[in-house]
Amino acid sequence: MGSGSDYSSFIQHAGIPSLNLAFGGEDNGGEYHSIYDSYNLYEKFKDPGFQYGVTLAETAGHAILRMSCADGLAFDFTHLYNTIDSYSNDLMMLLKTNRESTELENQIILSGGYSAGEDPTKGYVAPLIKPEVPYLDFSPLQNALHELKNRVDSLNVVFSKQNKNQ
Numbered sequence: 001m002g003s004g005s006d007y008s009s010f011i012q013h014a015g016i017p018s019l020n021l022a023f024g025g026e027d028n029g030g031e032y033h034s035i036y037d038s039y040n041l042y043e044k045f046k047d048p049g050f051q052y053g054v055t056l057a058e059t060a061g062h063a064i065l066r067m068s069c070a071d072g073l074a075f076d077f078t079h080l081y082n083t084i085d086s087y088s089n090d091l092m093m094l095l096k097t098n099r100e101s102t103e104l105e106n107q108i109i110l111s112g113g114y115s116a117g118e119d120p121t122k123g124y125v126a127p128l129i130k131p132e133v134p135y136l137d138f139s140p141l142q143n144a145l146h147e148l149k150n151r152v153d154s155l156n157v158v159f160s161k162q163n164k165n166q
Contacts, residue, residue, distance in 0.1 A: 015084075017075045021060050023052055074159040077152045084148070088141055099133035106130055 010016040047053050067073060106129050108114060114126035 015080050021056060023056060081148050081152045085145055088145060092138055095136060102130050102133050
């Protein structure tokens with residue numbers, strides 16, 4: 001499951017663990033949804049006799065029944081933390097880079113660097129000063145990420161102890 005899939009809203013926006021079961025390996029697939037999707041296409045080419053569909057439904061059903069009867073679900077939220085942390089670092093770096101490039105651009109404009117090349121006959125006019133890129137307070141986000149990391153680490157300790165006892 002990746003970004004752009006039917007699961008994005010659950011995984012990447014709400015952090016809800018999701019499961020995608022499928023069979024693969026016999027062909028590339030090659031299409032996701034198309035104008036050619038039809039019962040006839042599925043019956044003739046995708047799953048003649050509906051064997052894969054039935055087997056996949058049974059496999060998913062057994063997995064869900066096993067999870068529903070489990071005392072606890074040992075989900076690993078480490079990947080969720082790492083993904084959110086990476087996104088937040090990317091956001092902070094993007095803001096910093098934009099601020100620095102805007103400051104440099106404005107220095108060039110103020111020093112007259114672009115005015116030297118102005119040519120009204122060719123339609124080139126020096127750019128105007130850009131508004132400053134604001135400083136944003138990311139501490140609430142960073143504090144929440146720190147708390148998420150602590151809870152993920154605590155869960156991983158509990159799960160590893162449970163696995164040792166079984």
